[in-house]
Amino acid sequence: xxxxxxxxxxxxxxxxxxxxxxxxxxxxxxxxxxxxxxxxxxxxxxxxxxxxxxxxxxxxxxxxxxxxxxxxxxxxxxxxxxxxxxxxxxxxxxxxxxxxxxxxxxxxxxxxxxxxxxxxxxxxxxxxxxxxxxxxxxxxxxxxxxxxxxxxxxxxxxxxxxxxxxxxxxxxxxxxxxxxxxxxxxxxxxxxxxxxxxxxxxxxxxxxxxxxxxxxxxxxxxxxxxxxxxxxxxxxxxxxxxxxxxxxxxxxxxxx
Numbered sequence: 001x002x003x004x005x006x007x008x009x010x011x012x013x014x015x016x017x018x019x020x021x022x023x024x025x026x027x028x029x030x031x032x033x034x035x036x037x038x039x040x041x042x043x044x045x046x047x048x049x050x051x052x053x054x055x056x057x058x059x060x061x062x063x064x065x066x067x068x069x070x071x072x073x074x075x076x077x078x079x080x081x082x083x084x085x086x087x088x089x090x091x092x093x094x095x096x097x098x099x100x101x102x103x104x105x106x107x108x109x110x111x112x113x114x115x116x117x118x119x120x121x122x123x124x125x126x127x128x129x130x131x132x133x134x135x136x137x138x139x140x141x142x143x144x145x146x147x148x149x150x151x152x153x154x155x156x157x158x159x160x161x162x163x164x165x166x167x168x169x170x171x172x173x174x175x176x177x178x179x180x181x182x183x184x185x186x187x188x189x190x191x192x193x194x195x196x197x198x199x200x201x202x203x204x205x206x207x208x209x210x211x212x213x214x215x216x217x218x219x220x221x222x223x224x225x226x227x228x229x230x231x232x233x234x235x236x237x238x239x240x241x242x243x244x245x246x247x248x249x250x251x252x253x254x255x256x
Contacts, residue, residue: 012051012227016255024054035182044215044237045186047179050228059179064224065107065176065201076222086165089210091219098125099169099207100133102232114204118221119171119251122207126168156238157246161209169207169221173200173248174236187217188236193243200244209238220247 011022031054035047052060093099100121117133125131163170193199193226208219216238226232236242 014054021152022075027056028054030177030183031194034179036181038179043186043189045188045235046184046214047182048184050182050184051225055181058166060181060208061176061201066203067201081159081162082166084166086162090165091208091210092122092126092164092169093207093219096125097123097131099221100131102221102226103223105223115171115173115205115223118223119169122205123168123252155239156194160206160246160249161238162250163249164206164218165210168251169205170249170251171203171205172205172245172250174243174245175199176243181207183234185230186235187215188234188242189215190243195241195244195247197244197247200248203248206249207233 032049035049035053036142038047052064079129100118104120120133121133122237160172177190177192179190179192204223205221206218207221210217210219212235213239217235219240220236222229222232222234224232236245241247
């Protein structure tokens with residue numbers, strides 16, 4: 001019996017019929033080889049087996065990422081910088097009760113709702129003093145007529161640093177490519193992704209920034225459950241518009 005059987009069946013409660021088992025086993029084996037090869041190299045991040053290891057990237061993309069390019073219309077407003085000194089690092093999770101626990105979007109490409117509610121939850125908590133979890137399902141149900149694709153899911157980057165460093169967590173979108181599916185820990189960087197708005201396919205929440213081993217990074221909350229990545233979070237290189245993350249960023253301005 002393959003090692004994939006206890007890993008996938010027990011840890012992630014997955015089961016297959018006989019035909020599907022051998023199909024999934026082949027995919028799992030190929031993903032395991034790819035992960036091992038990556039981890040043998042000199043990279044700023046490591047990869048690991050997870051709940052997606054029995055899926056091809058094509059299957060993963062259809063289930064968990066936005067299916068159509070985003071026009072980023074919500075991010076075209078003006079941002080007025082604070083013009084003050086910025087902290088070298090910040091993590092809103094450590095500043096108070098400002099960030100809700102990591103959620104799991106399941107097999108629905110509605111990451112934009114988790115990014116949006118996560119941002120609104122934090123902005124409200126910072127300004128009103130109370131962290132209240134919001135419903136992603138209500139957002140999907142109520143926003144069907146707008147260009148958000150339901151379950152199908154502009155800054156330069158120093159302004160993004162200013163916003164996170166002086167105001168609150170910020171929602172942003174970026175392009176996920178195949179290696180990110182198996183991200184485990186460390187500062188993610190990619191040579192495959194693009195930095196334009198027409199390629200972004202996943203929305204997340206920047207809750208802070210810092211530096212690791214000399215590499216500036218963002219601290220980002222994902223929506224694939226707490227068993228993925230660094231307890232549901234990941235780090236991604238900062239200052240290079242990595243995978244287009246600075247092209248589609250926004251946060252709500254509360255009316256006090």
